[in-house]
Every structure is written in structure tokens, then in C-alpha cells.
Amino acid sequence: MQPVVLSRVSKTYHLDAVDVPALVDVDLEIRPNCFTVISGPSGSGKSTLLNMIGCIDQPDRGEVFVAGQTVRKLSDDALSDFRARHIGFIFQNFNLLPVLTVFENVEYPMLLSRVPRSERRRRVQSLLEAVGLADRARHTPGQLSGGQRQRVAIARALAPEPSFVLADEPTANLDTQTGAAIIELMRRMQRERQVSFIFSSHDPKVLAAADDAVMIRDGRIERVERRSEATA
Amino acid sequence: MRTLLLALRNLLRNGRRSLMTLLAMVIGAVTILLFGGYSRNITYGLQTGYVHRSGHLQIQHKDYFLYGTGNPAAFGIAHYLRVIEVVSRDPVLAPMLRVVTPTLSLGGIAGNFAASVSRTVVGTGVVVESQNRMLQWNDYHLPFEFRPAALSGTPQDAVVVGTGVARVLQLCESLAVANCRQPVTARSDGPQMPPDIAALASDAKPASATGAGEPRIELLAANVHGAPNVASLRVVKAVNQGFKEFDDIYVGMHLAQAQRLLYGTDPPQATAVILQLAHTSQIPAARARLQDLLATTLKDEPLEIQDFETLNPFYGQAINMFAAIFGFMALLIGAIVLFTVGNTMSMAVVERTTEIGTLRAVGLRRSGVRRLFVCEGALLGLIGALLGVALALGVAWLVNHSGLTWLPPGQVDPTPLTVRVWGETRLIVGAAAGLLFVAVLSAWWPARRAARMNIVDALRHV
Numbered sequence: 001m002q003p004v005v006l007s008r009v010s011k012t013y014h015l016d017a018v019d020v021p022a023l024v025d026v027d028l029e030i031r032p033n034c035f036t037v038i039s040g041p042s043g044s045g046k047s048t049l050l051n052m053i054g055c056i057d058q059p060d061r062g063e064v065f066v067a068g069q070t071v072r073k074l075s076d077d078a079l080s081d082f083r084a085r086h087i088g089f090i091f092q093n094f095n096l097l098p099v100l101t102v103f104e105n106v107e108y109p110m111l112l113s114r115v116p117r118s119e120r121r122r123r124v125q126s127l128l129e130a131v132g133l134a135d136r137a138r139h140t141p142g143q144l145s146g147g148q149r150q151r152v153a154i155a156r157a158l159a160p161e162p163s164f165v166l167a168d169e170p171t172a173n174l175d176t177q178t179g180a181a182i183i184e185l186m187r188r189m190q191r192e193r194q195v196s197f198i199f200s201s202h203d204p205k206v207l208a209a210a211d212d213a214v215m216i217r218d219g220r221i222e223r224v225e226r227r228s229e230a231t232a
Numbered sequence: 233m234r235t236l237l238l239a240l241r242n243l244l245r246n247g248r249r250s251l252m253t254l255l256a257m258v259i260g261a262v263t264i265l266l267f268g269g270y271s272r273n274i275t276y277g278l279q280t281g282y283v284h285r286s287g288h289l290q291i292q293h294k295d296y297f298l299y300g301t302g303n304p305a306a307f308g309i310a311h312y313l314r315v316i317e318v319v320s321r322d323p324v325l326a327p328m329l330r331v332v333t334p335t336l337s338l339g340g341i342a343g344n345f346a347a348s349v350s351r352t353v354v355g356t357g358v359v360v361e362s363q364n365r366m367l368q369w370n371d372y373h374l375p376f377e378f379r380p381a382a383l384s385g386t387p388q389d390a391v392v393v394g395t396g397v398a399r400v401l402q403l404c405e406s407l408a409v410a411n412c413r414q415p416v417t418a419r420s421d422g423p424q425m426p427p428d429i430a431a432l433a434s435d436a437k438p439a440s441a442t443g444a445g446e447p448r449i450e451l452l453a454a455n456v457h458g459a460p461n462v463a464s465l466r467v468v469k470a471v472n473q474g475f476k477e478f479d480d481i482y483v484g485m486h487l488a489q490a491q492r493l494l495y496g497t498d499p500p501q502a503t504a505v506i507l508q509l510a511h512t513s514q515i516p517a518a519r520a521r522l523q524d525l526l527a528t529t530l531k532d533e534p535l536e537i538q539d540f541e542t543l544n545p546f547y548g549q550a551i552n553m554f555a556a557i558f559g560f561m562a563l564l565i566g567a568i569v570l571f572t573v574g575n576t577m578s579m580a581v582v583e584r585t586t587e588i589g590t591l592r593a594v595g596l597r598r599s600g601v602r603r604l605f606v607c608e609g610a611l612l613g614l615i616g617a618l619l620g621v622a623l624a625l626g627v628a629w630l631v632n633h634s635g636l637t638w639l640p641p642g643q644v645d646p647t648p649l650t651v652r653v654w655g656e657t658r659l660i661v662g663a664a665a666g667l668l669f670v671a672v673l674s675a676w677w678p679a680r681r682a683a684r685m686n687i688v689d690a691l692r693h694v
Contacts, residue, residue, distance in 0.1 A: 084595020099241035
């Protein structure tokens, strides 16, 4: 497993006549197989950093190395394929496809990375059991609670067996108890499946569960806390 | 996920909007198909009428069509019987032919000298048996009833006149012509028939011609030598010819009578040999073969071939007019469908912006997003077209069985109002494919916009 490396990454948003620097010369290495939390106040650049790592946004300057390769020179199609193969996403609002069942939502990313049908079924079954929703496979997202939807989103993110999973404030729309359960689930999945989880969050409970904590403020990395050894 | 399945579910997701869009497409499809079926029926009806009257092809003396209609003496076909024999026995043509018959057109003056009235007319000599066979041609299975020609079973001196002729010649009462005002007073001071003409008429009067009160006319024409000839003819019926201009001059008679009037004791001629084919689609093949025959076996006489479209310019004009109306209507409906589907897809793109961002984030390519929305448009088009075709077939069936009638141009009797959709494969496939194309086209632009969305912006969309 390769670390995610950001080298002198800068990103500025142009809002009307105002330039808003979101990231300024960010150098960062995110260890593989770790539970990494990116934390900071609102507007500090957490989401932008996550978007760079997730290859859904490009830096103005600097390089992002994911799975051992720089992603800057990849074409849009190649980036799409790269994301489908290497990156799982968990969103604050779950972002499940409402017209698909739970089973189909989890299966969808594997269709993009052309996983064979039998293997898809096996993985979906296994993941739904792991997140405790095997009996809801035929339900649609609209028939699930917020916590259940986020469990489906976790299963979906893990389905293509990515190098790492990105989660943007995954507990922000959940009550405290459900949020804690989701954090616990993600932590367990990260350990069981040997996959990196990278969060943006300012939830102290998430922060407390992290192997590494990256503090960001005004688009600059304030400090990186390495709290434990990587598991592999 | 199978793009098609995902597209279908997305359409069902907003059922009411999809339904309204489908409704617009269905109404469009039904309108196009019903009007197309109606105009197709008119085309077939007109064609059938002309083919009944003038056949599919006519062999005429060269330049007769342009210069010779008033001069049958100079533009007659001298060896028309040989022409008929050659054509009928030709192994290539024979299987295509239904009727091969001569006809003779002549100009003259018809007079009812008892009432001191006369008028110029155009006489048409026909072989009645052939005429009846021609009238039975119904290649398009139109719902009309075969009625034998009015000259059927009549003696050789019988004629049929247009109601306009009957009216002018004051034959309304005896021929039971409706809507015909009788003269207030019969003129007695009009010119009497000249004695020489009267003598000619008396000579021409066949022994069978009898009957006091039986309507008769005298038909005066110039014979091939330029001398006047006259025949006293028995008017058996007045038949409305549809077009007033034609109705006012029409005199139909037996071919032998027309030939006697024009050629006397000279060898008879015809102004045209009419060919009625089994199917209109055989015209090109038949014409090509006829050209060969005219250039070889029949090269002794300067002949040419005219098809029914050339002989009856109104046919082409009517078809073109309906084609123009159909095209205009299809264009309007296409524009409505274009904007309706485009609007539906644009709204779907806006509503599903976050979803588009999610799909792109998890690895769907731009082309995949584009394909998804185009597929939704195509599905709308396909379902709309299929429902439209089904509904149009149903409405057409109802109209065809409703017993409604109408009076087509150039016809006299009311005709059942029919809409020909069933069996018109080209029309159905064309309309369905057109709708599908328009639906895909209108989905293309919103789909392109969706595919080009910035992922981060799409995910942030509220």
C-alpha cells in the first residue's frame, strides 16, 4: 500500500473579484491503512484537501500522488477510472441513488470497475452483512433511516476494494448515538479490511478515534499528530 | 448499472412529469399518423380515380398530349389494333397488364335543336367492357362499391353527358338532373337546324333509335377530311363528372360511334391506347418495356408514352400540397416535442445535480452521464412513439368504422372517411423514428451539460 502524498499543493477559488486561497503550499503524507482525520474550523480547507486527495478537484500548483502515481496528468476519463478503482467516497448527505435498491447501490461502483457478476454479488452480500443491513438489501434508500443510509454508503465505498475511503463529515447529519455507531463501524471496517479511511471532521469523537490527525487552518497544515503505528 | 434500467427508473421517479411529456409525444405521434393516414388515403383515392379513368399509362401519337387534343385526325394512332396486339402479347408486359383498351377523344358541337340550344363538347369514345374492368381496379383496397359505367348495356348510339351539358342542352327533366332550372319559356325563334345538317343527322340515326320524348342530341364534328359530320345520339344518362369544367363539356360514347363520326368509312383510329396495370408500382418497368417496343416492333408509327401523373397534373399538385401540409405539421410537432423533452430533461439535470456529482465521484465517466440522460430521452421517445402508434391505430380503426363520409375533390358521390394507418409501414416507422430522433436530439444538450458539470460544484449543489 502506498501513502497519499501532497507536495506543495495550492488551490485558490475565484469568487467574483475576490481570490480566496483554500490551500496554500500544503505538504502532507497520509499513511496507508490508517484512520486519518483532517480537522479544522469551517472554511479552513478540509473539504478542498479531501477533494484533492479524492481526485475530484485539481490543484493550481503542486502534485498529488495517490496509489503511487501523480494524478495531475491523467485525462478526465482516466481519472474517473482511477477513482472507480482506488477511491471510495462517503458523503455527509449519504448521496445514495434513490432509484436503486440498497443492493444495487452497493453494487454500482463495481459495475464501473467491471467486477464480474458473481464476485459483485459475493462482495455486496458480505458488505451488507458487515454493516448489518443484509435484510434490507431490497429496500430503497427512502425506506431507511439516516444511520442505515450511511451504513449503505460505507458498504458502497468499500465495495470496489479501494486503496482508501474518503469521508466528508460523515456524522454531521446523524444524531450523536448514531454518529458514534457509524464511527465505530468505520473503524472496525478499516481494521478488518486493511483500508485507509480519511475523514474531514471537527467532531471530537471522530478525532479521538483517529490514528493520525491533520490540523488545518486557513489553508495551511498546522500540525500532524501521528498517534499510533500503521497496521500494515 | 445497466444504463437503460437506471434511465427507466429515473423516468418513473418523476411519474407525473414523464407522463405529461409522454402525453405531448403521444398527441404529436397520433396527429402525425392520423393526418399522414388521411393524406395517404386521399392520395390513393385520387390515384384510383385517375387510374379508373385514364389507366396507368397511355400510348399516344407523338405530341398528341401537347398539341393534338383538338386534332384527333392528325394525331390519331392509325394502327392502334396492332399496338394493342403487340402490347398484349408481349411476354414482359402481359403479366403486368389488367386492361389494354383504345380510346378516342374528339371535339364537336352538341345540339338539342328541338330546344334550339347547342354547345361545344369533348366526346370520349370508349370500349365499355374495358371501361368496366378498369373501374374494378382497387389496388389499395379502398372502400368503394363498383358501379358499372353508365354506357353499360346501351346501344351503339347511346351517349352519356355531363350534368353541365344536360343543363345547357335543356335535358334536365328527361334525364332527371337535380338542381337544374328549366327555361321559363322555350324559344321558338331560334335558328332551325340547317337542312343539310338535318339530313346528315337523319342518315346517321340508327334503325334502333326510336321513342318519342326520349332525349336525343345531335353531335356535330369535323371528320378526318375536314368536312362536317353529324350523329343523332340517344342520351341515356347525365352523370356529374366532378369538375365543373369537365362536366360542362363531357359526352361519353361508344368507341365505334365516335370512330364512325370522325372517320366515316375510312379505317378507324384511336387517340390513345390505355394500359391499366395490376399495380401502380409496375409503372417504371412497364414504361421501360414499352419504350423498347416503341423503338423496335412499333417503330413505324411515331408514338410516345404518358403516365397518369402527366395526364392528370392535378394529381401531382394535390399530392404535393398534402406533402407540404404534412411536412409543416410534422415540423411543428417536432418542435413542440423538442422543447417538451428538452425542458423535461433540463429540469431532471438541475434536480439531479448532486446525484450527477456522486456518480462522477464514484467513477462514472462523462460519457456515462451523457449516455444516461440521452437514454432517458430516447426511452421517452420510444415509449411515446409506441403509445402514439398504438393510439393512432385505435383512433384510425374507430374513424374507419364510424360510417362518416366526405366528398373528395373531383368526385361526385360521398366516400367513406377513412384514415389509412394500419399497413402503412413507412409512415409508422418514419413517424416513430422521427419522434425518437427528436427526443434524443432534445435530450442531447441537457445531457451534455450534465456530463460537463464540475464534480465539486455538483456535490455542493443544494
